Amino acid sequence: MITLHHCVQSRSMRVLWLLNELEVDFRVVPHAFDKSLRSPEYLSLSPAGRVPALEIEGERMFESAAIMEFLCEKFPDIGYGRLPGDMDRMAWLVWLHFAETISQHCAPLTQQHIVIRDDADRSPLVMRLEEARLLKCYDAIEARLSTPVENRDYLLTSGFSACDIAVGQAVYIARHFARTDGHPELEKWYERITDRDGFRASLPDPESALIYTQDFYPPWDS
Amino acid sequence: MSQIRLHHVPASRSFRVLWLLAEMGTDCAIETYDIAGGSLRSPEYLALNPSGRVPALEVDGRVLMESGAIVEYLCETRPEHGLGRLPGDPERADYLQWMHFAETQATLVQELNLQWIFMPAEMRSKAVLQVQARRLAATAKVLEAALSERDWLLPSGFSAADVMMGFNVFALPYYIKMEKFPAITAYRARIEERPAYQAARARDGQQKFYAQDYYDPEAL
Ligand SMILES: N[C@@H](CCC(=O)N[C@@H](CS)C(=O)NCC(=O)O)C(=O)O
Ligand SMILES: N[C@@H](CCC(=O)N[C@@H](CS)C(=O)NCC(=O)O)C(=O)O
Numbered sequence: 136m137i138t139l140h141h142c143v144q145s146r147s148m149r150v151l152w153l154l155n156e157l158e159v160d161f162r163v164v165p166h167a168f169d170k171s172l173r174s175p176e177y178l179s180l181s182p183a184g185r186v187p188a189l190e191i192e193g194e195r196m197f198e199s200a201a202i203m204e205f206l207c208e209k210f211p212d213i214g215y216g217r218l219p220g221d222m223d224r225m226a227w228l229v230w231l232h233f234a235e236t237i238s239q240h241c242a243p244l245t246q247q248h249i250v251i252r253d254d255a256d257r258s259p260l261v262m263r264l265e266e267a268r269l270l271k272c273y274d275a276i277e278a279r280l281s282t283p284v285e286n287r288d289y290l291l292t293s294g295f296s297a298c299d300i301a302v303g304q305a306v307y308i309a310r311h312f313a314r315t316d317g318h319p320e321l322e323k324w325y326e327r328i329t330d331r332d333g334f335r336a337s338l339p340d341p342e343s344a345l346i347y348t349q350d351f352y353p354p355w356d357s
Numbered sequence: 358m359s360q361i362r363l364h365h366v367p368a369s370r371s372f373r374v375l376w377l378l379a380e381m382g383t384d385c386a387i388e389t390y391d392i393a394g395g396s397l398r399s400p401e402y403l404a405l406n407p408s409g410r411v412p413a414l415e416v417d418g419r420v421l422m423e424s425g426a427i428v429e430y431l432c433e434t435r436p437e438h439g440l441g442r443l444p445g446d447p448e449r450a451d452y453l454q455w456m457h458f459a460e461t462q463a464t465l466v467q468e469l470n471l472q473w474i475f476m477p478a479e480m481r482s483k484a485v486l487q488v489q490a491r492r493l494a495a496t497a498k499v500l501e502a503a504l505s506e507r508d509w510l511l512p513s514g515f516s517a518a519d520v521m522m523g524f525n526v527f528a529l530p531y532y533i534k535m536e537k538f539p540a541i542t543a544y545r546a547r548i549e550e551r552p553a554y555q556a557a558r559a560r561d562g563q564q565k566f567y568a569q570d571y572y573d574p575e576a577l
Contacts, residue, residue: 182498182499182502183458183495183496183499184495185461194450196453196454197454197458198453198457198458198461199457200453201450201454201456201458205450205453208444208445208449218444225419225421225430228425228426229421229426232423232424233408235425235457235460236408236423239463239464239467242464246485246488251485255482256482256485257482258472258476258480258482258485260480261476264471271409274407274408275408278407
């Protein structure tokens with residue numbers, strides 16, 4: 136049995152989305168996005184106290200992208216990985232890792248807009264700089280999807296893959312902080328990949344407590 | 358085969374790739390950039406790597422970005438060096454986990470760099486810098502626990518997962534007090550003894566970020 140430890144709207148959503156797409160049996164243990172992630176029980180699953188964590192065949196794993204790599208290797212028939220030797224292997228690795236580069240800018244933005252309680256500790260400059268970094272990330276995706284010959288529907292020439300899931304989830308969060316206007320190919324791609332049952336099933340249930348209660352968090356004026 | 362070319366900033370994440378190539382005994386050409394000087398934003402560089410970051414590696418006729426992806430790719434395509442743990446290896450899950458964990462930790466370094474190094478002093482928030490230093494220390498505890506039991510991250514010995522830490526463990530002391538982390542300190546000394554590491558450092562160039570040995574949020 137596969138068990139996913141999950142917080143809504145967190146990086147564990149990537150793994151949930153992938154598991155939905157893989158059509159394997161798994162169970163989800165929901166966690167609140169709070170201090171309970173620091174409990175000794177949870178730390179034995181994920182020593183840095185972060186989500187996701189995965190239990191699979193008696194093993195424990197943390198790190199969303201590591202889990203995604205591992206699952207794609209475990210279930211190769213579904214075809215969301217590109218294993219060593221595949222023409223798209225190089226690109227698959229690049230875009231899977233790039234998802235984390237995007238999320239690395241969402242983390243301080245989430246802290247600045249949501250986690251910090253005292254307004255005096257918020258930094259409009261950090262907000263603006265991190266938003267600008269997200270826009271640069273969008274540029275890289277836009278450039279990838281737009282090729283001189285024929286635009287790509289997915290990040291890889293060979294079609295939908297776990298990269299679209301990882302980067303797609305990162306963009307799902309990033310859209311709370313940086314608008315995608317001016318990136319037409321990215322917008323079409325985002326619509327395409329989120330129009331999948333696997334994505335919809337990874338969205339928060341109506342009754343769950345959200346991390347992001349607003350659709351958009353504009354940078355503060357200094 | 359055409360030469361491998363690394364696009365590099367001294368003491369940044371691209372050092373991981375520089376060190377890995379040295380461990381493989383593979384030569385590369387180096388193009389050096391300067392973050393503050395804006396050379397990563399030049400049209401030429403953006404044409405090569407639209408994300409405007411380092412590392413980028415020209416290899417096997419393509420341009421790759423993302424240090425972790427480059428490290429994984431090089432280990433898979435050059436398995437004779439034994440630095441990766443390929444699919445099916447009993448250590449595969451751990452290998453991947455440490456590989457990606459390096460970036461969980463690097464994020465915090467990056468956020469601290471942003472406030473301490475790239476932002477005017479009067480704009481820093483003491484509370485945020487304290488929290489981020491604590492969060493960084495929490496990730497160091499994870500590393501400390503693993504390294505208290507063994508010399509390298511994986512039980513079978515040195516691997517590319519350790520190379521990923523080649524950026525991290527050298528950045529940690531600027532933001533956390535290392536006395537509490539003797540296993541990481543000893544690990545760093547083991548790394549520094551490796552001839553390939555020394556060769557890579559000799560080519561790395563001078564870091565331009567840090568002007569102090571330790572950045573103390575309590576002093577703000
Ligand atoms: N690189 C890790 C990052 C995991 C991570 O930071 N997760 C966040 C949620 S998106 C978390 O658990 N934060 C809780 C905390 O840091 O206290 C991964 O991809 O799994
Ligand atoms: N996840 C990426 C991150 C790359 C990254 O952000 N590199 C930094 C240097 S350590 C950089 O190029 N910063 C310049 C900038 O963002 O303008 C990787 O591991 O390669």
